[in-house]
Amino acid sequence: MTIFSTDHKVIGKQYIGLSLFAVLIGMALSLVMRYHLVHPDAKVRLFQMLWPDGAPGGQMTPELYLSLMTMHGTIMVFFVLTTAPQSGFGNYFLPLQIGAHDMAFPVLNMLSFWTTALSFLVLMAAFVVEGGAPLSGWTAYPPLSALGKIAGPGQGLGQDLWVLSIALFCVASLMAAINFIATIIELRAPGVGYFDMPLTAWAWFVTALISLFAFAVLLAGGILLLLDRVAGTSFFIPGGLVVSDQIQARSGGSPILFQHLFWFFGHPEVYIAILPGMGVISTVLSVFSGKKVFGYRAMAYALLAIGGLGFLVWGHHMFISGMSPYSSVAFSVLTLAIGVPSAIKTFNWIATLWGGRIRFTAAMLYALGFVSLFITGGVTGLVLGQPGLDLYFHDTYFVVAHFHLIMGVAAIFAIFAALHYWFPLLYGRFLNETLGKIHFYGTFIGVYAVFVPLHFAGIAGNPRRYPDFKEYEFLKSLMPLHVGVTHAAYSLAAIQLLFFFNYFWSQRKGKLADKNPWGAATREWTHD
């Protein structure tokens, strides 16, 4: 059976396919959310058909909004940003780039993919079970996530499925990480030293190392959370909780403990999402500038530094959790320190362009877009990294804008760049360049139109995860801004149809590519 293939190329494409499917669902959910934010009282037949309990008479309940938000975040972070750049492209191209015949453990590789697919199915099942999908966001903070049905629709079976899905995802990611690292350590062809590997391979390597350390910790947190839910333990549930007018029997647990476990994984996770993109972008910028990557070794060391430092900064997500101010300062200094290797990368990208013969192909445009987004999103990180400022900005749309630009959209731009660049190897044809360029400009303008205004909403104090702004006097004046953002989001989504058309059409009808059409120097193009 070829669907249970152990061939790294097939598995790579399977991961990419899973991500493309997931991103469609994630995007549809975001549109429904943006619609609801500007029409909170609308009665929509479609909502009623899809979610009879969540939208009685077509009127969306606050709980349904929160469940869509949870599923959007979970799908995008895990099944798109963690899946395509690392497992998708990495599986396909890593062995080719280092001269290996396949990954080190092909059967394990197949199992990783199918465990990921199973994890996705389990998550989707949360939509259809009684109570629907959970409400507690992609971060699943207890006590909300730990209490069960009493905490709201979706907090019963839906949240159980969520935790189970994430636990499966952790296991799959650990298996994949072991495979990637072992492949790089053991299967490099003779003559390929660590510093002969392209930066893409370095990025996959460092990402796999981060995954190995981070996902084990999330798995631990997930197991403890599941036990709080089903076995009557009290790891995270504090005493004296009154929920839906009922005193909760459990006591002694610490919700903050979960936050530590989650963010010890969660911050490294944001690098899991972005580092593979950095690798792709380094390559694309160099190929289409006709120059070698500027400061190759510094780039590799910067990846390692970001990966290492990334484990020391998780507290910046918890500045307002009541931590000691001394800890805040330490986390803040370490957080700002990550700016250094990040800046090294950015300056080296610019230096790579400097004096080059630049070819503005679609892939190149996406790569340039990535650099732009990485800078705009990174600058707000430096703002949030200061406890005094974060006190105000925490849990506002400022944070939403920050992480969408730098993590969400930048990583997606890297995926677009990678698809345009490697399409000839994946399918023997080119993606259509003209469509690609139109799609790039539309998307580039679109993402800024959506996310720049959200910074201002955050500055105005607009909290995130609120389903209905008009309930609050101080948010009423922001409605025009939100209307604008929602319209920008519609246009942005419409433009994506162009990409999907291009992607499927070009597989069959695209211009045929000959060997190494971009004039690249890495092995995946030059070897047979």
Added chain:
Amino acid sequence: MTNVARTGQTLLIVASSMLFAAFTSAMVVRRATGTDWIAPSVPVWLWAAALLALSASWLVMRGLYRPAALCGFLLVASQIAYAASLRMGDVAQSFAAVLVTAHAAHALFGACALWWKGERASLFWHFAGALWLYVLWLIGVWA
């Protein structure tokens, strides 16, 4: 053992160590923040189970993989018996249950690997044995 197998196993050991490190730090924090910590009792026979882990390692070094795996299965059985006796409503006992069950999963995997793969699984088995001594110390002495 091939290099690839050894590297793969070493990485698996790193991942498992991270898992137990996370459980450990959760336990340390939970004990310090709550006021409800009562040390769990660890029966003598569970300490004796450490001998099973050690003898399995000894047999592995003698090349007797299947007898070693049998010791491993016995270890798993005693772990499950102990975990089943714990009360999940008590915090220290629930941590003990988590740690022992998580270890049992590792020991089961390790013993099966010894049974079918013999020498190639030896590194992981030695790790599982050392990990068991650590878990015993954690729940029997530290807690």
